[in-house]
Amino acid sequence: MSLLSTSGLSKEFGGLRAVHDVSFALEEGEVRALIGPNGAGKTTFVGMLCGRIEPSAGTVRFDGTDISRLPAHRRIRAGMAYTFQITSVFARLSCHENVALAVRRRKGNVAKDVPEALRRVGLADRAEQLAGDLSYGHQRLLEIAMGLAQKPRLLILDEPTQGLADSEIEDFVALIRELKAEATILLIEHNMAVVMEVADAITVLNFGEVLAEGAPAEIRANREVQAAYLGTG
Amino acid sequence: MTETAKAVILHLGLIAVLFALQFVLPAYHHGNMARVMVLATYAMGYNLLFGYTGLLSLGHAMFFAAGMYGMALTVRHLGWTPPPALLAGLLSGAVLSALVGALALRTVGVAFMIVTLMFSQAAYLTILYFTTWTRGEEGFVLQQVQRVFWGIDPSDPTTRYFLALLVFATCLMLSLWLVRSGFGKVLIAIRENEDRAQMLGYDIFAHKLGAVVISGTMSATAGAVYALLFGYAGASFAGVQYSILPLLWVLLGGAGTLIGPFIGALFTFYLIDITSGYTSAYMAVVGAVLIALTLFARQGIGGEIRARVWRGLP
Ligand SMILES: Nc1ncnc2c1ncn2[C@@H]1O[C@H](COP(=O)(O)OP(=O)(O)OP(=O)(O)O)[C@@H](O)[C@H]1O
Ligand SMILES: [Mg+2]
Numbered sequence: 001m002s003l004l005s006t007s008g009l010s011k012e013f014g015g016l017r018a019v020h021d022v023s024f025a026l027e028e029g030e031v032r033a034l035i036g037p038n039g040a041g042k043t044t045f046v047g048m049l050c051g052r053i054e055p056s057a058g059t060v061r062f063d064g065t066d067i068s069r070l071p072a073h074r075r076i077r078a079g080m081a082y083t084f085q086i087t088s089v090f091a092r093l094s095c096h097e098n099v100a101l102a103v104r105r106r107k108g109n110v111a112k113d114v115p116e117a118l119r120r121v122g123l124a125d126r127a128e129q130l131a132g133d134l135s136y137g138h139q140r141l142l143e144i145a146m147g148l149a150q151k152p153r154l155l156i157l158d159e160p161t162q163g164l165a166d167s168e169i170e171d172f173v174a175l176i177r178e179l180k181a182e183a184t185i186l187l188i189e190h191n192m193a194v195v196m197e198v199a200d201a202i203t204v205l206n207f208g209e210v211l212a213e214g215a216p217a218e219i220r221a222n223r224e225v226q227a228a229y230l231g232t233g
Numbered sequence: 234m235t236e237t238a239k240a241v242i243l244h245l246g247l248i249a250v251l252f253a254l255q256f257v258l259p260a261y262h263h264g265n266m267a268r269v270m271v272l273a274t275y276a277m278g279y280n281l282l283f284g285y286t287g288l289l290s291l292g293h294a295m296f297f298a299a300g301m302y303g304m305a306l307t308v309r310h311l312g313w314t315p316p317p318a319l320l321a322g323l324l325s326g327a328v329l330s331a332l333v334g335a336l337a338l339r340t341v342g343v344a345f346m347i348v349t350l351m352f353s354q355a356a357y358l359t360i361l362y363f364t365t366w367t368r369g370e371e372g373f374v375l376q377q378v379q380r381v382f383w384g385i386d387p388s389d390p391t392t393r394y395f396l397a398l399l400v401f402a403t404c405l406m407l408s409l410w411l412v413r414s415g416f417g418k419v420l421i422a423i424r425e426n427e428d429r430a431q432m433l434g435y436d437i438f439a440h441k442l443g444a445v446v447i448s449g450t451m452s453a454t455a456g457a458v459y460a461l462l463f464g465y466a467g468a469s470f471a472g473v474q475y476s477i478l479p480l481l482w483v484l485l486g487g488a489g490t491l492i493g494p495f496i497g498a499l500f501t502f503y504l505i506d507i508t509s510g511y512t513s514a515y516m517a518v519v520g521a522v523l524i525a526l527t528l529f530a531r532q533g534i535g536g537e538i539r540a541r542v543w544r545g546l547p
Contacts, residue, residue, distance in 0.1 A: 076434035090425040105434045
């Protein structure tokens with residue numbers, strides 16, 4: 001049984017078909033990359049998975065139950081974590097408190113789990129800094145730490161490497177590899193090098209529909225995908 | 234010294250200073266300070282919602298009035314003694330705030346301000362409608378004998394001062410505990426970034442409703458105690474002005490700081506008290522000072538302390 005699946009999931013924004021009839025399944029333990037050109041509907045799609053956006057049609061199942069009617073916070077409590085495409089942290093709170101909010105919600109051990117999450121993203125020495133004072137890249141890493149600290153079963157990351165320096169991207173790739181053992185990961189990503197390195201499988205969205213799905217090598221070889229997304233190929 | 238120890242010492246220190254003041258203040262200021270402490274308690278209740286949760290209500294006078302009338306009407310018409318009457322005031326505030334919260338929290342931003350204002354106006358008009366019992370604008374006095382309980386006479390200035398201090402201190406320390414508790418930290422998270430808080434798995438509506446009820450009940454406590462200590466209840470306390478005042482005090486004193494409401498209430502009270510001694514246009518002076526403060530100390534006095542002196546100020 002899949003950890004997460006959708007059937008016929010669709011979203012229209014006043015006539016614009018942002019996501020259309022997407023049926024999708026994610027197996028426990030896999031790292032899935034979701035790619036597609038700008039405006040393909042990736043953010044809208046994952047927004048419907050975690051309850052931020054109400055679908056026009058279709059259902060979402062998580063861990064065997066239909067969660068289509070659950071509000072976002074209940075889905076998070078059921079084991080999802082989400083990082084925003086546009087960085088969203090508590091800017092006027094310390095990094096420690098940002099992560100502590102994530103740990104406290106699941107009644108975890110703040111003294112142990114917060115430093116641990118910060119260490120994993122390389123922000124251990126910035127615990128007392130205000131999140132808003134961090135560089136953009138570091139704020140993204142902080143948000144990932146907040147995701148980790150929730151110990152989710154499914155971690156949804158919306159373009160996590162955007163704005164990261166090359167060395168930070170390398171660390172991020174290593175982190176995802178490490179996380180594979182702990183969580184299922186759905187990764188929206190524009191950086192194809194990262195995708196090719198970490199993804200077990202790739203789903204390609206184009207104009208709100210699934211254009212292709214398969215192993216990284218297959219997707220790279222797919223002509224339609226090359227035309228729609230990879231440009232020349 | 235840990236942050237917790239510093240916070241506890243600061244706030245206990247304020248309480249100790251207020252306690253000691255009672256022995257040095259002249260009689261006139263005794264009464265004033267008792268009033269300021271009760272009004273500051275009202276402002277603290279307001280601040281829990283506005284300063285800590287980020288919800289701007291324009292209708293808190295209805296909660297203050299719920300406490301005031303819950304107390305005063307049961308004493309006047311049912312012949313209750315102060316202890317159960319105070320409890321009736323608190324309960325009125327709790328029930329009213331739960332109802333108003335459940336409805337008003339379906340809106341956000343400006344709509345929330347308007348809806349709370351409307352509810353408060355409805356409460357005000359209800360008080361006027363039942364003038365037979367409430368005596369409307371004119372209000373009514375609670376006699377000294379009606380206010381005595383357990384051998385304590387709240388009309389005695391010294392007793393009144395200590396009762397006001399007791400209520401203020403209790404609410405201050407409760408607030409300190411609340412804003413440092415897990416629940417309080419979620420309220421702050423909601424104020425800072427509601428979307429992110431929700432996507433960490435927190436039920437935003439439930440937390441906001443909790444904040445409205447705690448805030449409304451604390452405001453009602455202040456209203457009930459006001460009726461007890463000063464022996465009067467009147468519809469003007471339910472008017473728009475009494476919804477704006479706590480906002481003003483909190484802005485001046487520092488929204489989202491625990492000492493802010495007290496500083497703001499104290500400052501405003503004496504600003505009016507002193508200027509009105511010199512000119513009948515004292516409201517103009519008050520306005521000018523307010524403008525100056527918003528220009529030069531945008532986060533209020535407590536906010537400036539937090540920015541310049543101690544970042545951990547709760
Ligand atoms: N709230 C909204 N109201 C109206 N249109 C929207 C809304 N959100 C998204 N859209 C539109 O839906 C389409 C899909 O947007 P979405 O953000 O899901 O794309 P995306 O694949 O995440 O793109 P990107 O790679 O740029 O992040 C776009 O055409 C976008 O303009
Ligand atoms: Mg997107």
